Amino acid sequence: MRASRVLTLVVSLVLASGAAFADKVSITLLNTKGEIQAPLESAAAAFNAENPGITLEIQPVQVGQSPFQVISSLYAAGNAPALYMGDANDMMQFSDKFANLKGEKWIKDSTDNFEQVTTISGAVIGFPLTVEGYGMIYNKAVLAKAGVDPAKIHATKDLEAAFKKVEASGAGALVIAPMDWSLGSHFIGISYSLAAKNQTGLMKLVDDLKAGKVELSKQKPFVGLLDTFDVMKQHNVRKADALAVTYDDCPALIGPGKVGFYFQGNWTWPQVSGFATDQDGFGFIPVPVSNVSSDKGNNGIPVGITKYIAIDKTQNSAAQQAAAKKFLEWLVYSKSGQSALVNDCNIIPAFKNITLQPKDPLAKSIRQYMSKDATLFWVNMPAPDHWSKVGASMQKYLVDKIDRAGLYKEIQDYWKALK
């Protein structure tokens, strides 16, 4: 009798373990945000530990590879990852391959109206991963010493005055990061955002640009922003070799207060923090686009969802898709997931239920703008090489290789050449 009991126990154990092994699902997440590769891997390890039937692996994108190329190759190879991290345009491009996440728990808990961008024919295909924002970062100590109140800067002439005061106090006014993605996507994105006002407006603007119907010299947001850019160029502490400045040079200047201002997004916090003497002494102000203080562009900064995660339905089994959905839920609802997202990856979450928030000053500044509803619509440029080509044009303008009229023409020509 006891023997048969033991036997039953053993058999059921074997069956149970067999079932457990049979349930071991292996999924991959393609990470296109290089700076969070390491914390994502730890998050995956934590998730795997809590979910023994699932093995999640994080796959990075190599340098020199475009995320589009990688995901296309993976799909072509029959190796598509279960979870794909992409921006809104990527979501649209591959929408037919992604699962409908309409019924997921976290939809009701999400902030922002991300659905507008990632809902295709009623199907929700993107999980909002990161809220990011950008604007003119300022160093509190430098401004205090120069007698500048950042809250009072709402016009181009205010900014110019601030630059001069900072210079008078002995520091550099600002450093301009000349990278094509910074100028051609983020900076000029402000103009697009104000001109378009929302996603529908953006699509119309793009259509008009492609048809050659838009004269940028008559568009106030563009004219105003570029006027501010002229002021920035004048006071750029690296004016002499503006294009030689690298992404790493800038934190070394704004961090310890060698310059007072720096246009960039909150993703640069880890680098700035490495050089900062005061870990809390930074914030965002809007880049002024006119001399009318009440203008929307002078009072808000672009904030938006920059990365979404989609779940592939064409090359991953139902079990894999379920595991992938579990991971997304884990990020939003489990303590370890939330901690990984916010504390390790330094991400501002897009969910109302997550009370944990990044403690860095830039994220705090963004949340302030969000709470005051002083944000600008985040432009997802529906043209994959805009940042590269218009970025190059902006760079030429930065070093005065072309003049304003030339810049307008290059941007207009870029759109006209697109099919």
Added chain:
Amino acid sequence: MSVSIRRATGSVAKYAVLILVLAAYLLPFVLVLLNSLKTDPEVVASPLAWPSVLRFDNYVSAFEKMRFMSAIGNSFLITLLSVCLISLLSAMCAYFLVRNKSRFSTALYLVMVAAMIIPFQAIMIPLLKVYGAIGMLNSPWSLIFMYIGFGAPFAVFLFHGFIKGISLELEEAATIDGCGRYGVFFKVVLPLLQPVVMTVVILDALWIWNDYLLPSLVLMAKQHRTLPLSTFYFFSTYTVNYGRLLASLIMTVIPVIVLYLFSQRFIIKGITAGAIK
């Protein structure tokens, strides 16, 4: 001035110039080495200076992050197998093409030589599409297979020229002695091909060991990464971990340098032999 003194000063001048030029050639390596021993901020701040403290933690950190042992193992396996297969198969092919004169042989040879000019970019996309469709991507074996295809033209070209110079009598003698086709090739011809084999082996080994683009397209999984691929772990989307990157560069280069120092004579001899034939 006597001839010998003139010669001596001439030599001294020559030496001086050569040493200067050599220093210029090796300077980048020295700089990478020096800066790999500094912290990231120090690298940015004073790249020319001698490290304030000789720190090896960049190496330790890079070693772990790169999964160095796995990467070097992959690189070694892929390079070794590819190189052996390329040399053997190309030698055999070239031998056939030389000894079996026909319109077909000439045509095939010309096609192969012409293929050397095809830029990788021209085949990259269709290659991925075709191999992706049959599910052959994401495997070191597919990579080796592709290296054979890419390496064959140049190897066949080198072997072809060399084999032409091998006297037929040697082979005829072997045949008379009772050697079959394979015997003739493996016992008589192949040993004579040693200099070219060395050339092919070394050139292809250098190419494959350092290759970045093709593995980045074909190898997706972490455990398959080769050395060049794992070096790029240190490039985030926007920024660079200089200290660890430079350390990883040194670690990638050291195996090659060691191999080079050992086989330097063969390398030079090989290139020489291959070139003038």
Added chain:
Amino acid sequence: MQYRHGAGRKIGTFMMFAGPATLVFAVVMVLPFLYGILLTFTDWDGKAVQLSFVGLANYATVFGDAAFWSSMLLTLRFAAFTVVLTNVVAFLLAFALSSGLKGSSFFRAGFFTPNLIGGIVLGFVWQFVFSRVLPVLGKLIGSGALSTSWLGDPGRAFWAMVIVTVWQYSGYMMVIYIAGLTSVPPELLEAASIEGAGGWAKLRRIILPLLVPSIIICVFLTIQRSFMVYDLNLALTGGGPYKSTVLVSMNVYQTAFLSQQYGPGQAQAFFLFLIVAAVSIAQVYFGKKREVEL
């Protein structure tokens, strides 16, 4: 193999000897190449499953693509300088090292080392040198030209690429030239000396003509490498500043993968192939004509 045997045996021999290499070559290079040409006549966008024929539309796009032709022109310019400079430097080094100087093998080994590193690693190393090291050096010695990064303006970025490419390949070509030089029969040179020929005349009349085969090979190899350069381009300048140093291989990659226009990208790659083939064949043809038989 001068056997009398039937076609069956011949095919068998072919399969065993040449079969594997030919097969893999065909499947890895020929097939994709032909398929690539086919793709240039379709509207494939990199991920669609359905394709439709568009005739010569992609080629028309390429013809009208100013960026492509300017990158092609830039590459021609780059190749011209690189080929000439690499070969001149390589020849000079070879000449200096084949005059029986003590320790030549040490120098030879040293000059060859740049070849040991792959293009992309090389590019990043030099990018580090140009953007971080040289400016510091420049400020130290008070040189204006050196104090700002060479990668910051188009002209100097171009020369940075040329310098790095010459640095990388001169050692390799030097080795080939040394081989060529050492195979010049010393008796010829002695005879010339006896007849009163000076160093320069010996160089012009004897050494260079005998060196033609080496020159052909070196020029062929350097042309190849300069036209196809991508890794270095990516790592050193990334095509910048403001796309002024985008060489043609990078243009192909960007058209296909950045702008997501696969058809035109593939068509561009095909143009590149035609131009490189034409240049290489012309070079070898004219070179062979100047070959001197001993």
